Amino acid sequence: MLGTLINVGTVVTGTAIGVSVGSRLPRRIQERVLAGLGMITLVIGVDLALAWGRDDTSTSTPLYVLGGVLAGGVVGEALGIERRLEALGDRVQARLAGGDGHSTVSEGFVTASLLFCVGSLTVVGSIQDGLTGDYETLATKAVLDGFASVALAAALGWGVGLAAITVLVVQGSITLAAGLFEDILVGEALAVMTSAGGVTIIGIALKLLDVKDVKVGNFLPALVIAPALVGLVSLF
Helix, strand or coil, X not given: CHHHHHHXXXXXXXXXXXXXXXXXXXXXXXXXXXXXXXXXXXHHXXXXXXXXXXXXXXXXXXXXXXXXXXXXXXXXXXXXXXHHHHHHHHHHHHHHCCCCCCCCHHHHHHHHHHHHHCCHHHHHHHHHHHHHCCCHHHHXXXXXXXXXXXXXXXXXCHHHHHHHHHHHHHHHHHHHCHHHHCCCCCHXXXXXXXXXXHHHHHHHHHHHCCCCCCCHHHHCCHHHHHHHHHHHHHCC
């Protein structure tokens, strides 16, 4: 769990720095910071999405990713995952918004939670930490999340810090249950999950860049469905 605790610490610290600095920055500077983070997030998403072309994949790998993302989107929409995440942030926002009722707590919480918890570094790093105690991957992720927290919090406020709870729950759960994933998320299955995660991160970038809000939260089931399709097909 040490890697996850380090990650939580960098998110909280980064948020504190971002909130302190962000309130002193002109609106146009905040917008540029958010745009810069959006572009970097887009590059990270594309890089992860291209995992479907790794050496341990096949010509069917993109089809698994496609099927996982489409089916995941349908399932997520039916479950209302994005709506539930926003509702959680909205409840906090309603309690803590200023007199004008304006706050970005919900947006900061949802955006940061998805950015910090969707991707191969989260899963692979947590599994390594749980199985071997090697937290180097999570420590690397923690540094990246820390800088991202500064940029996000500068533009969206302290709601970004609430994502530390999401990081603790998601990464902590994977770490504690690491033995269950040791023989499952390998080879093509891991590549498919990584690629599907990259696609969802591209969706986050689109929102940060104010291109389109694709309700990324509703695509989270793709991270389970995509590798499950690999296992299902392998049975036949």
